[in-house]
Amino acid sequence: MVSQMKVAVIEGDGIGHEVIPPAVDVLKAVGLDFNNVPVEVGYGKWERTGHAIDDSDLAVMRDCDCILFGAITTPNDPNYQSVLLRIRRELDLYANVRPFRSLNIPVDTPYVAREPFDFIIVRENTEGLYGSKEEIGKDRATSTRIITLKGSERIALTACKLAKERDNRLTIVHKANVLKSCGFFREVCIDVARENGVRYNEMLVDAMAYDLILAPQKYDVLVTPNLFGDILSDVSAALVGSLGLCPSANIGDTYALFEPVHGSAPDIAGKGIANPLAAILSAKMLLEWAGEREKANLIQRAVDHVLEKGIKTADLGGQASTQNVSDAVIAYIRGIKRL
Numbered sequence: 458m459v460s461q462m463k464v465a466v467i468e469g470d471g472i473g474h475e476v477i478p479p480a481v482d483v484l485k486a487v488g489l490d491f492n493n494v495p496v497e498v499g500y501g502k503w504e505r506t507g508h509a510i511d512d513s514d515l516a517v518m519r520d521c522d523c524i525l526f527g528a529i530t531t532p533n534d535p536n537y538q539s540v541l542l543r544i545r546r547e548l549d550l551y552a553n554v555r556p557f558r559s560l561n562i563p564v565d566t567p568y569v570a571r572e573p574f575d576f577i578i579v580r581e582n583t584e585g586l587y588g589s590k591e592e593i594g595k596d597r598a599t600s601t602r603i604i605t606l607k608g609s610e611r612i613a614l615t616a617c618k619l620a621k622e623r624d625n626r627l628t629i630v631h632k633a634n635v636l637k638s639c640g641f642f643r644e645v646c647i648d649v650a651r652e653n654g655v656r657y658n659e660m661l662v663d664a665m666a667y668d669l670i671l672a673p674q675k676y677d678v679l680v681t682p683n684l685f686g687d688i689l690s691d692v693s694a695a696l697v698g699s700l701g702l703c704p705s706a707n708i709g710d711t712y713a714l715f716e717p718v719h720g721s722a723p724d725i726a727g728k729g730i731a732n733p734l735a736a737i738l739s740a741k742m743l744l745e746w747a748g749e750r751e752k753a754n755l756i757q758r759a760v761d762h763v764l765e766k767g768i769k770t771a772d773l774g775g776q777a778s779t780q781n782v783s784d785a786v787i788a789y790i791r792g793i794k795r796l
Contacts, residue, residue, distance in 0.1 A: 462491040462747060465521040469540075470499040471721025472731035473527020479783035480525060480736040483759075486790045487752040489744065494521055498540050500530035500721075510540045515547050518712070523743060526716035527736065530723060542589060545582050550707035550714055551608065552615040553580040553686060554742075557673075557693040557703065560764055574673035577623075578693065579616040580686025581642075582707055584608045587683045604638045604682060606645060613649035615708070616680035620655050626677035627657040630665050630685055642682055666692055690718055699772040701732025704739035706746065713746050715739040729778045732770040734760055737786060759789040 464484075468477045481493060496517050503509035509529075518524055529540045544550065558575040581604075590601035613629075620627045627650055633640040643659060650657040660668065662685045668675070669689065673696050681689060694700045700719035707714040717735030725731055738760060744753035763785045769775025770782055777785075 462489070462523070463494055463521040464491050464743070465494045465496050465518045465524040467496045467498055467524060467526045469527035469721060470501055470530040471528055471723045471726040472719075473499075473529070473721055475726070475729065475731045475779050476717065476733040476736035477525060477527040479733040479779065479786075480740040482783065482787060483737050483756060483790065484525075484740050484743070486787045486794075487744070487749075487755055488794070489747075489749065489752060496524075498529070500532060503532075503537060509538055510543055515544070518544070518548065523712065523746065524714040525736075525740060525743060526714050528717065528719060528721035530721040539589075542587060544714060545707055546589065548709055548712040548714070549583065550709040550712060551581065551583045552612055552708045553582040553705060554578075554615075554619070554708060555580065555686075555690050555693070555703065555705045555718060556742075557697055559673075559696075560698065560702070560761070572672070572674040574676070574696070576673060576676040576693075577619055577678050578686050578690055579612060579619060579678060579680045580690070581608055581612040581681070581683050583683075585683030587687075602636075602638055604642050609642050609645035610649055613646040613680055614653070616646075616678050617650055617653040617655045620678040621653070624677045625654075625656055627655050628665070628676055628679045629657055629659040630662050630679055630681040630689070631659065632662050632685070634661060639682065646680055662689070665689065669693060669696065694718060699732060701735050701770065701772045702738070703735050704742050706739070706742045708746065713743070715743040715746075729780065730771050731779050732772050733779050733783050734764075734786075737783070755790055755793060756786075758793070759786045762789050 468474045496514055498510040498514050555578045559573045584603055586600050586602050588603050592599045616627055629646040631639040631643045633643045669692055694703045703718040705716055705718050717739055719735055741753045741756040768777045768782055768785045770777055
């Protein structure tokens with residue numbers, strides 16, 4: 458258990474300003490002893506200063522135990538430096554962990570899976586096509602995909618550890634029939650799975666996307682290269698019912714960052730209708746990382762209760778505001794803690 462944690466709190470842009478404060482309030486409601494350290498990064502800072510993130514921001518983050526992150530607006534400008542990619546690279550947050558589970562609630566979307574499911578996508582987070590090895594010329598743009606032994610081994614090991622805590626089933630996702638770098642990733646993951654006694658199968662990424670739609674209940678832990686994991690996560694969010702329900706963790710050996718999967722959603726920013734549950738569930742993942750399992754479980758129970766009561770934002774077919782949902786989650790937590 459971590460005592461008096463220092464949490465760097467980054468709201469970012471757009472609805473980040475609306476969903477992160479409720480997540481902080483939930484951490485307080487469950488009784489986490491932490492120091493809230495605000496950090497401003499993102500598009501708003503870039504417009505004002507010419508820098509979306511700078512060395513001093515990273516220094517503050519390094520001085521904290523972990524980061525609670527909102528969302529960032531990325532302009533179509535080649536001079537703009539991706540905030541998330543820099544944080545992941547500088548803090549070596551190599552494992553992106555995204556859990557997806559079905560909910561026992563009616564959701565107004567045709568894509569929600571009919572059978573119960575519970576799986577985790579473990580995505581390599583610092584290499585591949587998001588590794589910032591790019592060149593833009595007058596008549597050609599080039600992105601270099603780099604996959605290393607170190608990067609592949611450690612993401613495979615992360616996935617194997619999660620698999621052994623669950624049903625001991627690992628699916629290695631790749632495109633080795635076309636890309637030699639994927640063949641390399643595949644072989645490393647197979648070796649790590651065998652060394653750790655984890656049952657595994659493998660899927661080509663296109664077949665994986667198809668089968669996730671048809672039968673997500675077949676899967677437990679998926680390990681993927683960077684880009685594939687990003688895309689499959691959005692596919693999986695549709696199965697859950699909304700990006701507004703999907704949390705994530707970016708974990709390294711020293712630091713960790715927790716964020717909702719959704720973006721800054723400028724089209725609804727400021728309207729008070731953003732779903733805060735992905736950010737609240739990201740706070741739950743923060744607690745799990747910190748060893749505060751009881752507090753994390755209480756947040757999950759609160760979220761499940763609120764959804765079962767039909768307190769839902771517009772993305773789930775409801776009419777509740779961001780504040781309505783947040784207040785309901787906190788009220789449940791406080792009610793349980795009084796018992």
